[in-house]
Amino acid sequence: MQVFAGGIGLVQHIGVLTSGGDAPGMNACVRAVVRMAIYRKVKISGIMRGYAGLLAGEMKPMDLGSVGDIIHRGGTLLRTARCKEFYESEGQERGVRRLQEAGIDGLVVIGGDGSFRGAQALMRHGISVIGIPGTIDNDIPGTDYTIGFDTAVNTVLDAINKIRDTATSHDRTNVIEVMGRRAGHIALLSGLAGGAESILVPEVPFDLDVVCARLMRGHNRGKLHSIILVAEGVGSAVELGKQIEQKTGLETRVTILGHIQRGGSPTATDRIWASQMGSRAVDLLLAGKSGLMLGVRRGELVEVDLDKAMTERHGLDQELYQLAGILSI
Structure with missing residues (x-):
């Protein structure tokens, strides 16, 4: 200083x-x-x-x-x-x-x-x-x-709520891509608040087979929909959606929210x-x-x-990430 x-x-x-x-x-x-x-x-x-x-x-x-x-x-x-x-x-x-x-x-x-x-x-x-x-x-x-950040999270949460309505009507899995090239904070907080089944972020490695197994467990017990939140830094949500549909046989749709997350009051x-x-x-x-x-x-x-x-790093809240996984079982 x-x-x-x-x-x-x-x-x-x-x-x-x-x-x-x-x-x-x-x-x-x-x-x-x-x-x-x-x-x-x-x-x-x-x-x-x-x-x-x-x-x-x-x-x-x-x-x-x-x-x-x-x-x-x-x-x-x-x-x-x-x-x-x-x-x-x-x-x-x-x-x-x-x-x-x-x-x-x-x-x-x-x-x-x-x-x-x-x-x-x-x-x-x-x-x-x-x-x-x-x-x-x-x-x-x-x-x-x-x-x-707070506005962006609430924008994503509003989108999750709307997508959940149509996902339930059609018995679909929905993959939602949110912003976050190097940081998964938007995905984590909106996913936790929105009850997403899986949250994929750059800070935490994931196994797609584990994600798909979680989806199938929910489907087999009668769940009418599933929401997967993907931070853009993880990779292409479109490609992930294709792989999920191939692995599970569940009809899967992808929504990329893009710059709508930057706007709004x-x-x-x-x-x-x-x-x-x-x-x-x-x-x-x-x-x-x-x-x-x-x-x-x-x-x-x-x-x-x-x-x-500027010499430090703002890491992901690992306790919140673990909580989100526990609550989505």
Whole structure:
């Protein structure tokens, strides 16, 4: 963590950007950053399209009206984009110059691990930065929760409930693919809440024969349907569905939820944590602090050293995974 002397009043102009994949609750967080900055009588600017917009100089001053009527909206008002240029030192140096030219001396970065690596690069060049974890994957080390995760889980749960209705009517097995290339958190929590028979995640090896044996046990005792949750990082749900049907003889359908999981009005949980994180980020910058990420641990808002967090891993909750398996017998 970098701490700069001077205390309150050191930072005069804060910038805020959203980067990487969008997540429900990002707008609530941007709103909190903007309005807390205005409340603290500090200049605030929004940087459009993440680091790509930073390099292009796409910044605009924000006022109270700029963030009106957005707390309930999914996506991000500031928009977002991937930026390969920012992986290179030349791009990072250009980003620093853009911030300096705009007079921005404090930055709030809302995003995932890639966004935070960009934030680390800016810190190395002397920019004061506070990170806020915003990603539906919930895969950021140092925090139990990321903005957008709760909404995504509830989106998947709603889909499970709907698919279960038609699965029961047709006596079918349904394989549902959810997001999570390297992390199975969405699959685990939505699968546990939705009563899935099997949950397949990248963190835990699985045996398809065991999965099929579980399906057959349920079918033989009169179950009218089965739900299998698959995180996309496990492999093709379509191919898994074909193999399951071949091995069991049970009619199997596959649903890939895709980007529907990123959208939608954020839940109360996402709005509340986003609001708390956004406002705290402003106060941390005004207190002369940098290199911190805000997170949630055991239900409390915490400050985490960003460099330290980026060297750790956010593992899957193995106890919850085991519980899901027990309850689906």
